[in-house]
Amino acid sequence: MPKVRVHNFSITLDGFAAGPNQRLDAPFGDLPEAELHHWMFQTRFWHEMQGESGGDEGLDQQFASRWTDNIGATIMGRNMFGPVRGPWGDEEWKGWWGPNPPYHHSVFVLTHYARPSITMEGGTEFHFVDGGPEAALQMALTAAGGKDVLIGGGAATIRQYLRAGLIDEMEIAIAPMLNGAGERLFDDVGDLRGYECAELVSSPAVVHARIVRRTT
Amino acid sequence: MPKVRVHNFSITLDGFAAGPNQRLDAPFGDLPEAELHHWMFQTRFWHEMQGESGGDEGLDQQFASRWTDNIGATIMGRNMFGPVRGPWGDEEWKGWWGPNPPYHHSVFVLTHYARPSITMEGGTEFHFVDGGPEAALQMALTAAGGKDVLIGGGAATIRQYLRAGLIDEMEIAIAPMLNGAGERLFDDVGDLRGYECAELVSSPAVVHARIVRRTT
Numbered sequence: 378m379p380k381v382r383v384h385n386f387s388i389t390l391d392g393f394a395a396g397p398n399q400r401l402d403a404p405f406g407d408l409p410e411a412e413l414h415h416w417m418f419q420t421r422f423w424h425e426m427q428g429e430s431g432g433d434e435g436l437d438q439q440f441a442s443r444w445t446d447n448i449g450a451t452i453m454g455r456n457m458f459g460p461v462r463g464p465w466g467d468e469e470w471k472g473w474w475g476p477n478p479p480y481h482h483s484v485f486v487l488t489h490y491a492r493p494s495i496t497m498e499g500g501t502e503f504h505f506v507d508g509g510p511e512a513a514l515q516m517a518l519t520a521a522g523g524k525d526v527l528i529g530g531g532a533a534t535i536r537q538y539l540r541a542g543l544i545d546e547m548e549i550a551i552a553p554m555l556n557g558a559g560e561r562l563f564d565d566v567g568d569l570r571g572y573e574c575a576e577l578v579s580s581p582a583v584v585h586a587r588i589v590r591r592t593t
Numbered sequence: 594m595p596k597v598r599v600h601n602f603s604i605t606l607d608g609f610a611a612g613p614n615q616r617l618d619a620p621f622g623d624l625p626e627a628e629l630h631h632w633m634f635q636t637r638f639w640h641e642m643q644g645e646s647g648g649d650e651g652l653d654q655q656f657a658s659r660w661t662d663n664i665g666a667t668i669m670g671r672n673m674f675g676p677v678r679g680p681w682g683d684e685e686w687k688g689w690w691g692p693n694p695p696y697h698h699s700v701f702v703l704t705h706y707a708r709p710s711i712t713m714e715g716g717t718e719f720h721f722v723d724g725g726p727e728a729a730l731q732m733a734l735t736a737a738g739g740k741d742v743l744i745g746g747g748a749a750t751i752r753q754y755l756r757a758g759l760i761d762e763m764e765i766a767i768a769p770m771l772n773g774a775g776e777r778l779f780d781d782v783g784d785l786r787g788y789e790c791a792e793l794v795s796s797p798a799v800v801h802a803r804i805v806r807r808t809t
Contacts, residue, residue: 390767563606577769586769
């Protein structure tokens with residue numbers, strides 16, 4: 378059975394995925410994103426994503442690179458796709474990632490505003506789904522053709538799927554920093570006792586927690 | 594300068610120090626305390642606290658045993674001292690720890706109800722402070738005679754001191770479990786950007802985070 382997975386989602390020690398006052402020129406609001414994602418910027422995975430060579434191997438690389446392992450489609454919230462709010466206007470916005478986004482498969486963007494699909498270079502197609510998270514998941518599973526589906530983020534989108542009991546596995550990175558305020562990943566997500574932590578391990582830069590459904 | 598420190602305070606991956614519905618026969622409410630403190634129960638520190646031999650050495654032992662290093666006095670909330678609420682009644686309750694509590698120094702209990710001090714075996718004295726957290730800290734610093742002061746807990750008491758900017762160092766243990774709901778340690782504690790994570794390391798059982806004031 379294909380799984381619904383979350384990878385490379387970073388939170389602070391006090392549980393925040395973003396700071397207060399998220400805004401156009403600061404998608405993470407008042408939270409130093411460079412600190413939150415510091416662990417990832419060191420990895421070969423990240424360097425490759427930027428079209429560069431180099432980067433560290435090791436534990437962080439192992440976790441980061443699972444982001445693409447056997448993933449056939451991605452779902453993201455509208456705010457992860459871009460800063461435009463409300464109607465799409467001239468439809469010029471095509472994501473943060475340039476002409477060749479790092480997905481190379483179908484990406485379903487949750488929105489209240491329908492919009493024609495966009496075909497990018499490298500196999501990425503953006504589809505805009507106004508039928509809600511469960512409809513998007515059905516479409517993503519179909520598009521994935523038997524592979525798994527990644528819930529890319531942001532925090533609000535992951536919370537929606539957690540609350541609906543639709544996530545099978547999550548790999549969370551806990552960064553060595555405190556922010557004091559902001560948007561939590563684990564907030565009003567219902568009963569999580571059906572999940573267990575299958576792996577908890579730290580590199581010098583970050584803690585990785587692998588969370589899976591209980592099998593017993 | 595003496596420091597104000599927190600040690601061996603355990604939270605879940607989703608940030609909870611206790612579950613919902615805390616009550617007399619379940620001080621941690623609907624949260625399996627044996628899972629939360631599993632890492633500590635394995636240590637030599639814990640075995641010694643029970644008057645037993647044995648227990649693991651290693652990373653968890655190193656962190657757990659700092660709970661007593663250079664600590665000259667302890668402050669705790671009333672709910673950590675016992676289940677009695679409101680007036681103290683017959684004053685029979687003398688803490689959860691039997692005739693010889695593991696403190697062996699002055700312990701200041703925050704309460705709205707004054708009560709005479711109690712001298713226990715082994716050097717522990719319980720003092721009941723109705724003048725608020727800052728008054729209790731002054732008394733504890735005096736009693737500690739140059740050593741550090743431990744803020745023992747629970748979560749609400751630590752939050753009070755964090756909010757007041759009075760904590761210098763915290764060692765938090767993050768247990769590999771999710772609870773979905775309950776009482777958070779880091780909730781409405783104000784701006785924590787004045788702290789940094791000086792150490793983040795995991796044993797097979799738990800993650801230890803050492804949080805200190807920024808020096809720069």
